Amino acid sequence: MTEIVLFHHAQGQTEGFVGFADELRAAGHTVHTPDYFDGRTFTSVEEAVGYRDEVGREELMRRAGAAVDGLPAEVLWMGMSLGAVFAQLEAQTRPGALGAVFLYGVLPPEALDSTWPAGLPAQVHGMVDDPWIDWDAEVAPFAEASGAEVFRYPGTRHLFGEVGNVDYDSDAAGLLRERVLAFASRVG
Template sequence: MAEVLLYHHIQGLTDGVRAFADDLRQAGHIVHTPDLFDGRTFASIEEGFGFARAKGLDAIRECGVAAADDLGPELVYAGFSFGVTIAQLLAQTRPGARGALFIDSCLPVTEFGEAWPVGVPVQIHGKEGDEFFDEDLPAAHELVGATAAAELFAYPGDQHLFADSSLAAYDPEASRLLMERVRAFLASV
């Protein structure tokens, strides 16, 4: 069993993100899903970014980091797209991280330090033709090349947020495979 801190994407803590967390709970894991948008969800990425910019991206990230303060150090940090920015920061800078799961995004390791922490496994998932994930592929490849503890999974298609069952971009087959890989990962940490 793993304890996971899962951060939502820019459209908020949607029913699809909640369902993803519930699937992990059904597999026996403890999953925390902080709501960084105070209950708001958005119909589009653009609307979500508009809200986040108005609220302040740094302020939202600070709230995300604070959500980890009341939890133990041995967490798996996970995120969807925008949520990866917080999950990756914590995985790289908080001692005791058990692992990291990055869905739809990956930042350069140098954003948060010199190198990926030794002994912290990470999985990166995204769609091959997703315009947002394509921008992050060089960072994902760099991370995989820097540590044997990193895996990159690229799925066919171009949908962003494809694992959120409440959005039009949802891809059931890719999501099933992603969940299978995530469950195996969590069983190993």
């Protein structure tokens, strides 16, 4: 099957995050889950964002990059929210990527000082009225540059695919998992 690198969101490697990785493994994929928060998890978004800001974007990017050094080039890069930035950076700058899946956000390619590799398949998943996603300024330019499949789910929640999170939505989460698993099998 497919080798996947899954970057966690700002709340860290929560039980829901680990559960999602385990679902990918149960489908036969090899999944790496780099922890660039040194084992810390947060129950509130406010605490998580505070820690993110305290550590700083550059340091988190360094940690995330160091955590994947030595992995093969031919992987599916996947990230949740904050982790989508790290997955996007790796997919855009490391030759050999199989594809990328961005859960709960993505940036225009130029925001990471590079272009999206021609022909590299990608998916973006998020809720239509998620206050953390800018569909017009971030997702639309990414989709135009990459040709990504973009899936917009009805609702206002952010981490809607994570079991145990206050944002969890079972119907949307089921559809998200179905689409991600199909994509992972297709690119692998």
